[in-house]
Amino acid sequence: MGIRSRITAIVAKAVPKGTVFDVRVAEEHQEAHYATMVAFQLAKAEKKNPREIATKIADSIGVKAPKGFFEKVEVAGPGFINFSVSSNVLEEELKRILNEKKKYGTLKLLKKKVQLEFISANPTGPLTLANGRGGFLGDALGNVLARAGAKVEREYYVNDTGNQVLNLGKSILAAGGIIPDSEEYYKGDYVKEWADGHRALIESMKGKPLSLGERAAKDFLRFIKTAVQKKARIKFDRFTSEKQIHTTGLVKKVLTLFKKKNFVFEEDGATWLKTTAFGDDKDRVIITKEGNPTYFLADAGHYLQTKQRGFDTKINILGPDHYGYVARIQAVAKILGFKESTVLVTQAIRLMEQGELVKMSKRKGKFVTFEELVDEVGADVARFFFLMIAPETHMDFDLALAKERSQKNPVYYVQYAYVRAKNILTKMKITTASKNFDVTKLSTVHDIGLIRELARFPEIIEDAARDYGVHRLTRYASELAKTFHNFYEAERVAGEEKGISDARVALVAATCIIFENLFSTIGISAPKKM
């Protein structure tokens, strides 16, 4: 339990039961460490002056808090309650970091079993930058949720059959000159390349474009896997095949279930699901009038599979082009009885080249792939840069500046802080920092500031696990790095009087632990040197 949650627990005892309130890190210009605005909320209900209430609460906390926990609790301004924790508490937290190491910042906050689905791009070509954005988000979010105590499965749902794959097959035939070209076919060089490399095969399969598409999709999926897992270091536990959803009978099963619950009707020769009952703006076809199940029905079968495999929570990360899909898939989740179903929609990345917008389109074949970007700037930079920005922000990425930008990217600033910290310990030949140090020797603003910053790590994990705001982690990384660089410039570790030196060694060792935990959660490397 971090410092903030301990304060929250203490405040909770001093206010009426059930009061909802926040404890947050105090603003920088305040001397205090943490603050709460609870008095303002109570003032409304109790029709009293907030300052009066704040004073009452502060007094009560003075009595109820464990002895020696706070150095100061004071009312400020119109009714803020500011907390300064005592050095004992900081010492405890520092020791906790040194003891728990990798486990520091693992919480028992989430008890749920979560399936996290992301990327799930069709294997009809290389990944786009938007796919990559969702990929990094999913990977890091998976790490965060796991740290917060959830059991997480990361899944890539592969649309390895159906119209898009058929279209891919036809596109290859067209690229091979066997059938005439058409507007809707995939145009990228990769289609041509694949066709050129499989001349005999496409000749023999020219009557079966779907099978040909499936065959090519297998290759493209392999390329995707390499780009995602090897190059971008995005981990998946499971690749689920849409084709298998069909062959294992899940499509029929989910249809039966929908019918049983009376959400199915026939119209214009097609079969529909009544998604409007759950807020969708129109009902959706699940079986076409030709008698083919739609992708949507297969996806419902997939959701059913997930439910049957024991997941009560499903998080699905979609790209901006799938926004229109959210309402209907949420309808399915409700019918199937998921306890929680969240769809996160990431916004597009606009690729700029010399001030010009470059359109990304698989079909037109003009795009910079996710893999190319990772090759160009490296996995750490690409990941950190993408994860710094909230997913709903439309992001401008200037490709011409990508490489130059990488020199100035905050990821280097952050990793350099870690290298500096590590280097101090290496130079001093310290492998394990002693836990017998005197915390009162850590007395400068830089010492204290660093400890306070380190202690925020569990709070960041908690917040990110609550609102899925993974960019909190990269922001925190920059702040921690700044704090450490400040400390490094101002204070020495080696060569100080022994008591101070020992205490600072412990502090630096703890800093390394936090950086390592943070880096592994974000998914970037912890370099020994740069």
Place this chain on the structure above:
RNA sequence: GUCCCUGUAGCUCAGUGGAUAGAGCGCUUCCCUGCGGAGGAAGAGGCCAGAGGUUCAAAUCCUCUCAGGGACACCA
């Protein structure tokens, strides 16, 4: 036309209804006789797109307007 997202420093972006709106880059001026200068310090730079409203309190919530991006298939 309907729906979604966005509009905050020159640029790229943070900002959970609360205290003096922040960071990085860029710009100005400083700081190496020390653990790695890929650093540090100081500074300039903001009618938080606009207008109404709700509130003790709004960049944050509501309504409208404007601007940019995206989605609106018996494709995925």
